[in-house]
Amino acid sequence: MSVTGPPGFVASAAAGGIKAGGELDLALVATEDARAVPAAAVFTSNQVQAAPVQVSRAHLARSGGHAAAVLLTSGNANAATGDDGRRAAAALCAGVAEGVGCRPDEVLLCQTGLIGIPFPTEVALGGLTPLCAELDPGAGGAARAARAIMTTDTEPKVALVRRHGFSVGGMAKGAAMLAPDMATMLAALTTDAHAEPAALHTALRQAVADTFNTMSVDECTSTNDTVVVLASGRAGPVAAGVLTEALREACGILAEAMVADAEGATKVARIRVQGARDDHDAHRAARRVAASLLVKCSLNGADPYWGRVVSELGASGAVIDPDRISVSYGAVEVCRYGVGVAHDEAAVAAHMRGDRVRITCDLGIGAGQGEVLTTDLGYGYIDENRGTS
């Protein structure tokens, strides 16, 4: 059900001609009655912000944090496209507003695809009529919408989290340029909980920080990253902490699905750092290990080369004492207090051959802890990214 799981939402998809092959490339999520409801978004930290990011920011500011619809397009990022790109984004929002019956500034826009290619506005506008006509409160529209936002993703990514009295649904895309601070990833979430725009924004930011912002595939931060949430309010108010927790769970499901489907990845690794001076240091150190090309190549080869892990901890900028670092692969400690220790090599080898690897680093200094999800680096990533055609 994903985005139409929570009552009050409809979804649809269409082939708008942005992708050359005629695949689905337009997705729409809207409120059932086209009424604007509280909405919030978290955008890329990249200073080069695509036209849809600029337009969505402006719309949320103008509407005071409300939206009736989210249009998502794939195949062209509409980034580095200048004034023409901004005009295209405005035209898409106006087209959706006309189709569903709301104001243009009540439409948010998310786009993903190649950067720097002029956006085919006229072609895409033609796809909005069937898109708006087919809005569906059932599972079918949501499933097609989740497919329409895919680029190099191999499968759609959806989530539905049910809580006592309300639920959170979501869909996302993302397969490369995945890094903390998000990256070429789009996610649209819905909930029937009632929340004021400011509270919704706070809850979303917290959920994103704990999930999407702890992924590291290639440390690239795109021009288009956006996570949006719309709250229909049909279930009435929900305690802030409870809503945040449900959003976090939905985002966590989507983030794990993204990392598992990362371009060319053969395994997912969870890098945990504990015993750090504080949580900030722990995250910093975990991120450095997770981003290391040498560590990621070792993962690809199932090689438990802990020396590289220790080296990256030392280069991370986190406070460390080389003689207090311990490292484990799975449940097996391979380095204690900075030097190698005898261990069950067969158990480590078996763990490394699996598609879920856990590396735990204990800095032995304090109580700070943090985790980052990463992938291995193999031929597949290069194959996906060495050409645009």
Next chain:
Amino acid sequence: MSVTGPPGFVASAAAGGIKAGGELDLALVATEDARAVPAAAVFTSNQVQAAPVQVSRAHLARSGGHAAAVLLTSGNANAATGDDGRRAAAALCAGVAEGVGCRPDEVLLCQTGLIGIPFPTEVALGGLTPLCAELDPGAGGAARAARAIMTTDTEPKVALVRRHGFSVGGMAKGAAMLAPDMATMLAALTTDAHAEPAALHTALRQAVADTFNTMSVDECTSTNDTVVVLASGRAGPVAAGVLTEALREACGILAEAMVADAEGATKVARIRVQGARDDHDAHRAARRVAASLLVKCSLNGADPYWGRVVSELGASGAVIDPDRISVSYGAVEVCRYGVGVAHDEAAVAAHMRGDRVRITCDLGIGAGQGEVLTTDLGYGYIDENRGTS
């Protein structure tokens, strides 16, 4: 001639049994008369510092910036080896001191290889006798020494810079873990210029900042990076600027050779950022582009995807205005003021197919400029690094 080019130095190499296959793995550079001369070094910024780094730092402090010999070993980094590693490093220095006839704290030590493996001290000590016996002021010893420090390097890296009245010689190794702030790289330089230790250190730091610290292969910073220089003084004093310039040229030759020989690389790219707010911002932006996995994959595929370059500039943290960025491949501008421009696609394609690529980014804001050398990312890097055996 490399390190024995400047008068006053001798060099040799031996197979010390550290590398399993019996290859050369010990190299020695010493003053001809075993007299300690002014010496300086720049070490890794990694907080996990290998035993040889700790020992060399201590020796330079104790001798007041003087050394008579530099021992370089390959095959085992003697890093993350604890007290045993420090004892091994001290024993190697003592062995060289006895062999050449100087004090142990007048010996500097550089080691490279795998991290976290106990160092085979007894075996290596046995190799010091032939090593010290074969010290040679000619080209033969220097050539063998340059080979002995290689790990995954495919060829030795040497430099000899002649100036009016003095010269600078050098040798280096390094093929991965190459990043600004150096990384798994060792370089030993010699000069017959006279310079006090403090002035020599200043000159070396400046030369390293402009050369080794502008390389980016994988942004990994190792536990062992060291650049050392010994100044025999036979040529008498030289103006500080002139010495710095000669050191910079020698380091530049070695740095270019390292990047060109980087693990699995098929091409070298020079990323230039100009028009930045200041030089610091320019370097920061160039480094981000140079380190980008997506840009490096594009280089591997000879794909001039400037959208990725612009995205990385935006994510670099440097001050930018998206609408003022221009990007050129070779001499051909492909993006002007943030959007694509019609250009000679055949000329760009030809440039991208070559083994030397230039990407120039003009931020259009100020006068700051900087360059970083990088490589493409292809199968070769993964093949080299997915296993340690």
